Amino acid sequence: MLRRNFIRMLGSTVLIWPALATGQTKKKIWRVAYxxxxxxxxxxxxxxxxxxRAEMKRLGYLEGQNLVIDDRSAEGKLERLPAxxxxxxxxxxxxxxxxxxPAIAAAQRATATIPIIMAPATDPIGxxxxxxxxxxxxxxxxxANMMGDSVGKAVELLHTIVPSAKRIAVLTSNNxxxxxxxxxxxxxxxxxxxxxxxxxxxxxxxxxxAFETMKQExxxxxxVLGDVTRPTIxxxxxxxxxxxxxxxxxxxxxxxxxxxxxxxxxxxxKVAQYVDRIFKGAxxxxxxxxxxVVFELGVNLKTAAALGVTIPDSVLARADRxxx
Numbered sequence: 001m002l003r004r005n006f007i008r009m010l011g012s013t014v015l016i017w018p019a020l021a022t023g024q025t026k027k028k029i030w031r032v033a034y035x036x037x038x039x040x041x042x043x044x045x046x047x048x049x050x051x052x053r054a055e056m057k058r059l060g061y062l063e064g065q066n067l068v069i070d071d072r073s074a075e076g077k078l079e080r081l082p083a084x085x086x087x088x089x090x091x092x093x094x095x096x097x098x099x100x101x102p103a104i105a106a107a108q109r110a111t112a113t114i115p116i117i118m119a120p121a122t123d124p125i126g127x128x129x130x131x132x133x134x135x136x137x138x139x140x141x142x143x144a145n146m147m148g149d150s151v152g153k154a155v156e157l158l159h160t161i162v163p164s165a166k167r168i169a170v171l172t173s174n175n176x177x178x179x180x181x182x183x184x185x186x187x188x189x190x191x192x193x194x195x196x197x198x199x200x201x202x203x204x205x206x207x208x209x210a211f212e213t214m215k216q217e218x219x220x221x222x223x224v225l226g227d228v229t230r231p232t233i234x235x236x237x238x239x240x241x242x243x244x245x246x247x248x249x250x251x252x253x254x255x256x257x258x259x260x261x262x263x264x265x266x267x268x269x270k271v272a273q274y275v276d277r278i279f280k281g282a283x284x285x286x287x288x289x290x291x292x293v294v295f296e297l298g299v300n301l302k303t304a305a306a307l308g309v310t311i312p313d314s315v316l317a318r319a320d321r322x323x324x
Contacts (some may be wrong), residue, residue, distance in 0.1 A: 027066060030279055032056075033088035034071040035107065036099040037078055038228030044250030045229050051265045052097070055272035061279075074103075076204040076230060078174055081106035089114065095278050097271060100228055101177050104129055108140060115284045118142030119271045120262075122177040122226065124289060133289045141284040142274050143267050144291045147226040147247060151181055152188035154260045157297070158221050158245040159192050160315060161258060165220035165243070167195045171210065173227050174202040181225045196223075204230050211236045224251070226261065234303075243309050252298045252323060257307065258315075262292035296320045 040046050053069065061067035070091050072084040085106055088096065095115045098104040101123075107116045108129060120143035124130045131137035133144070158168065170185045172178035182198050189196040197217050201210035207230060214222065222237055226247035234255035237244045246252075246259040270290060277287060298321040304311050316322065 029065075030061060030067050031091060031093045032067070032069045032275060033085075033091065033093035033096045034069055034099075035074075035081065035084060035088065035096065035103045036071070036228070037074045037076065037081060037102045038099075038230070039075050040071060040073045042229050042231050042250065044253050048250065048264055048268055052268040052272050055269045056275065059272060059276045061276070076173075076228060078102050078106075082110065085110040095275050097275065100175070101127055102175060102228075104140070105176065112139055114139065115278045116140045116142070117271055117274045117278070117284075118144070118289070120145040120267055120292075122147045123180070126180075127177070130289055133291075135286060136289055137285050139284050141287045141289055143270055144289055145226065145262050145267070146291050147177070147261075148181060148184055150247065150260060150262070150295065151184040151225075152191075154223055154245050154247055155185055155188035155192065155194075157258060157260050157315070158223055158243070159194065160312060161245070161309060162221045162243045165194070167197060167217070167219050167221075169197050169199045169214045169217065169219035169222045169242075171222060171224045171233070172198055172200050173225075173230075175225070175227050178225055178227070185223055185225070201230075204232065207232055207236060211240060211242075214242060215240055221245075224248070224256075229254075238303070238306065241307055243307055249296060249298060252300060252321065255300065255303050256298070257300055257303045257309065258311075259296070259298040261296060263294040263296045263320075266294050267292055299323070 040049055070088055074080040096107050097117045097119050098107040099119050101121055104118050104121055122145055124144050129140045168189055170182050172182055186196040199210050199213050201207045222242050222244035224246040229250045231254055243257050246256045247261050249259055249261050249264045252259055297319050299311055299319045300323040
């Protein structure tokens with residue numbers, strides 16, 4: 001009788017022990033380094049960050065439980081990016097989400113082993129980030145934004161809204177893709193019989209001087225190339241009554257007249273899905289780069305009224321977003 005009881009107890013112990021061991025296994029906590037050359041203090045940019053976080057949550061990653069997101073913003077000062085990357089890499093991230101070309105380039109210089117997700121890149125092949133869209137070839141994959149393909153349409157939109165404007169300023173920054181983007185804008189402008197004037201503002205501190213240059217150059221309209229959000233731009237444009245089209249959606253709630261760009265929310269949903277796939281073992285070298293399929297046209301009627309600009313019905317009919 002005692003022997004049978006001992007065997008039952010031993011059997012129960014064998015059954016219980018694996019359960020105890022499983023309960024004591026440490027749960028994996030995934031870590032994302034999120035690097036933005038602009039400022040997440042800007043509500044429109046933080047809203048994009050929240051789209052990424054919401055998709056991560058939908059995919060089963062809960063901040064404070066099995067996910068940590070370490071974010072850093074350079075406030076438009078690109079020289080800060082290397083130090084931020086040193087700091088972020090020291091936290092042992094499983095993946096780096098690099099926002100726009102300057103951050104991607106800095107991340108590429110900082111590590112050849114940690115997976116990097118482009119979020120997004122303007123010219124990933126020309127910038128040397130990937131070998132091809134189908135086979136990136138190293139530790140970088142993610143989203144391209146097709147900004148080069150949409151520059152011409154942005155110039156056409158500006159011409160349609162302000163057909164009397166013959167001299168167009170093209171605002172550039174220290175973004176390394178801007179020289180090529182300006183050339184594309186210049187070609188598109190010349191095709192329409194317009195003159196394009198490059199006006200450089202390398203850092204946010206240079207913007208006031210840049211808008212003074214636009215006045216001195218007698219510019220009648222403005223194209224703001226795709227870049228990090230610099231929140232003072234719409235106000236400076238309004239101050240000198242300069243109609244402007246932007247290649248970035250977060251400028252719209254800040255008072256932009258109009259914008260044409262890939263739908264940013266779609267891109268950041270995809271970025272989160274890239275992160276999920278990397279967590280699940282995907283190799284960035286073989287994980288194809290995607291391009292946006294949804295573009296968005298935005299119009300701000302309040303800004304139009306303040307500038308004395310009448311938005312053509314043809315533009316309103318195509319607008320995906322209208323702010324009144």
